[in-house]
Amino acid sequence: xxxxxxxxxxxxxxxxxxxxxxxxxxxxxxxxxxxxxxxxxxxxxxxxxxxxxxxxxxxxxxxxxxxxxxxxxxxxxxxxxxxxxxxxxxxxxxxxxxxxxxxxxxxxxxxxxxxxxxxxxxxxxxxxxxxxxxxxxxxxxxxxxxxxxxxxxxxxxxxxxxxxxxxxxxxxxxxxxxxxxxxxxxxxxxxxxxxxxxxxxxxxxxxxxxxxxxxxxxxxxxxxxxxxxxxxxxxxxxxxxx
Amino acid sequence: xxxxxxxxxxxxxxxxxxxxxxxxxxxxxxxxxxxxxxxxxxxxxxxxxxxxxxxxxxxxxxxxxxxxxxxxxxxxxxxxxxxxxxxxxxxxxxxxxxxxxxxxxxxxxxxxxxxxxxxxxxxxxxxxxxxxxxxxxxxxxxxxxxxxxxxxxxxxxxxxxxxxxxxxxxxxxxxxxxxxxxxxxxxxxxxxxxxxxxxxxxxxxxxxxxx
Ligand code: B1M
Numbered sequence: 001x002x003x004x005x006x007x008x009x010x011x012x013x014x015x016x017x018x019x020x021x022x023x024x025x026x027x028x029x030x031x032x033x034x035x036x037x038x039x040x041x042x043x044x045x046x047x048x049x050x051x052x053x054x055x056x057x058x059x060x061x062x063x064x065x066x067x068x069x070x071x072x073x074x075x076x077x078x079x080x081x082x083x084x085x086x087x088x089x090x091x092x093x094x095x096x097x098x099x100x101x102x103x104x105x106x107x108x109x110x111x112x113x114x115x116x117x118x119x120x121x122x123x124x125x126x127x128x129x130x131x132x133x134x135x136x137x138x139x140x141x142x143x144x145x146x147x148x149x150x151x152x153x154x155x156x157x158x159x160x161x162x163x164x165x166x167x168x169x170x171x172x173x174x175x176x177x178x179x180x181x182x183x184x185x186x187x188x189x190x191x192x193x194x195x196x197x198x199x200x201x202x203x204x205x206x207x208x209x210x211x212x213x214x215x216x217x218x219x220x221x222x223x224x225x226x227x228x229x230x231x232x233x234x235x236x237x238x239x240x241x242x
Numbered sequence: 243x244x245x246x247x248x249x250x251x252x253x254x255x256x257x258x259x260x261x262x263x264x265x266x267x268x269x270x271x272x273x274x275x276x277x278x279x280x281x282x283x284x285x286x287x288x289x290x291x292x293x294x295x296x297x298x299x300x301x302x303x304x305x306x307x308x309x310x311x312x313x314x315x316x317x318x319x320x321x322x323x324x325x326x327x328x329x330x331x332x333x334x335x336x337x338x339x340x341x342x343x344x345x346x347x348x349x350x351x352x353x354x355x356x357x358x359x360x361x362x363x364x365x366x367x368x369x370x371x372x373x374x375x376x377x378x379x380x381x382x383x384x385x386x387x388x389x390x391x392x393x394x395x396x397x398x399x400x401x402x403x404x405x406x407x408x409x410x411x412x413x414x415x416x417x418x419x420x421x422x423x424x425x426x427x428x429x430x431x432x433x434x435x436x437x438x439x440x441x442x443x444x445x446x447x448x449x450x451x452x453x
Contacts, residue, residue, distance in 0.1 A: 023301045026252070035302045109348055112312045115256075115305035121345050167393055189340030189393040221424060 014126035028145035078164030090094030094179035097196035140210030159200035249282030256306025265314040287356035314430040332382040336364035339397040346386035370400035
């Protein structure tokens with residue numbers, strides 16, 4: 001079954017620290033007032049422009065076995081290849097902030113408002129990024145409500161373009177999910193339009209399903225090792241509930 | 243205070259209104275446009291570039307200064323005859339075919355302008371021929387290509403092929419960059435250089451043109 005979710009802005013909005021960090025400003029830095037004012041301006045523009053929405057479609061393990069290889073470009077040791085056979089439930093997802101925010105960013109650049117344009121871009125990027133986690137929470141809540149998972153299970157998203165799953169894998173993912181229903185299309189280079197969009201598979205299972213050692217052939221080239229921090233968070237939550 | 247120094251310092255503060263006002267004052271006082279540009283605006287941007295590289299200031303600060311620089315440049319530009327706009331070199335810049343993402347490319351362009359380069363910005367989703375045709379027509383010595391996803395690499399390769407097919411390899415050099423690009427990828431596709439970030443792209447291009 002396919003499900004469309006319209007997110008409340010408050011549930012997806014990225015924290016200010018993440019937005020500033022994306023622009024190279026560390027959490028412990030003393031941020032000048034002028035930059036904070038830019039952030040406030042960008043955040044309020046984003047609130048009026050963003051149309052955060054997502055889509056989920058459950059998929060069986062057998063069907064995902066067809067989708068995952070994509071066009072045969074995945075790394076031999078792709079993480080998801082080891083993860084999905086151990087999962088209890090799987091669902092494909094896509095989410096977007098909508099195209100209006102990208103138009104506003106371009107407009108700021110046209111008017112030489114570079115700092116505001118980059119700040120708005122960072123707000124939109126970090127919020128889109130966070131949406132993967134929020135949509136995973138929605139799926140988890142659905143599974144709990146349907147008594148197919150417990151709060152002790154963990155639902156995490158895995159995306160084409162990360163950890164050995166090639167970005168061309170999005171073609172089969174899109175064919176199954178049909179996220180055009182929420183306004184996301186895929187071009188010949190596998191770029192999603194609107195730009196501030198994400199796609200992937202939600203994997204539900206016990207903590208062991210999601211924990212791996214980041215020693216894969218492609219790890220040294222990765223500029224964005226978010227796997228490490230999220231595994232840390234996962235293990236911390238497990239310790240917290242023990 | 244010396245007017246040029248005042249321009250430079252206002253630019254460093256990101257005060258675009260003040261930079262505009264002081265640039266106009268310098269023009270009215272009969273100061274040479276090239277002197278205002280070099281010793282006021284670019285001098286200020288050089289300080290900003292260095293402080294950014296040394297992690298003393300953050301990206302938004304650099305961008306506020308860049309906007310102030312443009313405010314001064316807008317007043318100076320009409321005073322230069324078309325071929326006389328002083329320039330450290332001409333760079334044709336664009337996001338490669340199939341890619342619609344241009345923030346990174348824009349940042350590179352802003353930093354290059356701040357360092358005194360002339361930029362021909364082709365925007366996004368740029369076809370390989372357009373890069374080379376434009377560089378030839380404009381007499382640019384550098385083509386800069388940016389991308390967000392590795393799937394667009396064939397477009398970059400094609401630009402390099404066209405340059406070679408037309409025998410322009412000595413006149414036009416290429417630099418590639420963007421989130422998924424690496425020195426390895428640049429080497430593999432035969433690009434002349436790789437830029438890790440905007441500041442590094444400026445340094446690399448300066449070396450390429452010998453300034
Ligand atoms: C000419 O010479 C030069 C020289 C230097 C040049 C240059 C030209 N052009 C740029 N530079 C350089 O200077 C600029 C300024 O310093 C820099 O420009 P950038 O454009 O890189 O920098 C921007 C100003 C800020 N940087 C960014 O905005 C990109 C940062 C990272 C973390 C990133 C983000 C934030 C996002 N993403 Co995604 N994202 C990643 C990125 C990984 C990383 N750490 O870089 C990358 C680009 N993403 C990736 C992927 C896979 C994806 N993303 C996606 C989505 C997203 C978000 C929406 C969450 C978000 C915003 C995207 C956007 N940029 O609009 C998806 C695609 C989106 C789409 N529309 O199709 C999706 C496909 C994931 C998915 N399935 O959902 C990877 C691409 C891998 C590949 N093989 O191509 C990726 C490298 C992460 C990774 N796996 O390591 C330099 O690169």
